[in-house]
Amino acid sequence: MQVAKRWSWVVVGALMVGVWAACSDQTTKTGSAPEPQPTATKTTPRATATKPWYENYDPAHFAAEVRKYAKAAGVNPQLLMAILYCESYKPHDPKFERQWAQVDSNPAFGIANMHEAAFDETKRGRDFAKRKWSELPDNPALAIEAAAWHLHDLAKRLPAKRAGLYTKDELLALGYNAGGGNMRIFARGRKAGPQAGTYLDRLHKYWPTAAEALKN
Structure with a gap:
């Protein structure tokens, strides 16, 4: 949910890619099929x-979950999917996320990059009320469900009268990134600053991608 950390993730993510590539190469070498036995009468896959x-x-890959939880929360599935794309800039290896949390004073977990305070507030009175924020790295479905209901709650906080600078979905995306208070300010007509504006640019970039993904 924080664009300011994007480049840190890009650098660290590049290191992770190298590690994963090395692991993948080793798996290919050691996982080759054995030579066929001349006396075998049948083969086992x-x-x-x-x-x-x-x-x-x-x-x-999680189009089904996005459709399911967006419908339950009454939010636009294309918005939810686009936000997942916006938040896909960092590695989502659960072990790596937890290691990063040890050096980050305000970490975000899961494929929707949700902070603990936002998760704890969102889960109140919901079907996942007994779930923990620490589960998000291992559970993409839970992360999507929480993100959907967080957007639902943000929508409830939108003022009845809004300036026409941003659409409802744009405002919800800005709220997801910059917080509900800032979202309300933007709704009244103030232009988003550089950080929030960059997030909105990413939303626009991924909007058609999200629509295509939901066809799966």
Whole structure:
């Protein structure tokens, strides 16, 4: 949810990519199929390991969950999917997220990059009220559900009368990134600053991508 940390994630993410690439190469070398036995009368298919969801992560892989929870929360599924794309700039390896949290004073967890305070406020009275913020790195579905209801709650905070500078979905995206208080200020006509404006640019960039992803 914080664009200011984007470049830090890009640098660290590049290091992670190198590690993953090395691991992938080693797996290929050691996982080759054995030579066929001349006396064998039949062959047994070699088991193939399923890659973790966070490798080659694409929000489109969770289109079903986005549709489900967006509908339940009464928010635009394209908005929810676009936000997942906006938040996909950092690695989502659960172990890596927890290691990063040890050096970040205000970390965000899960594929929707949600902060603990936002999660704890959002879960009150909901089906996932007993779930913990610390579960988000391991549970993409929970992260999507929480993000959907957070957008629902932000929508409730929009003023009845709004300036025409931003659409409702744009305001909700700005609220997701910059907080509900700033969202209300933007709704009354103030132009978003550089950081929030950059997030909005990313939303526009991913808007058609999100629509395509929801067709899956």
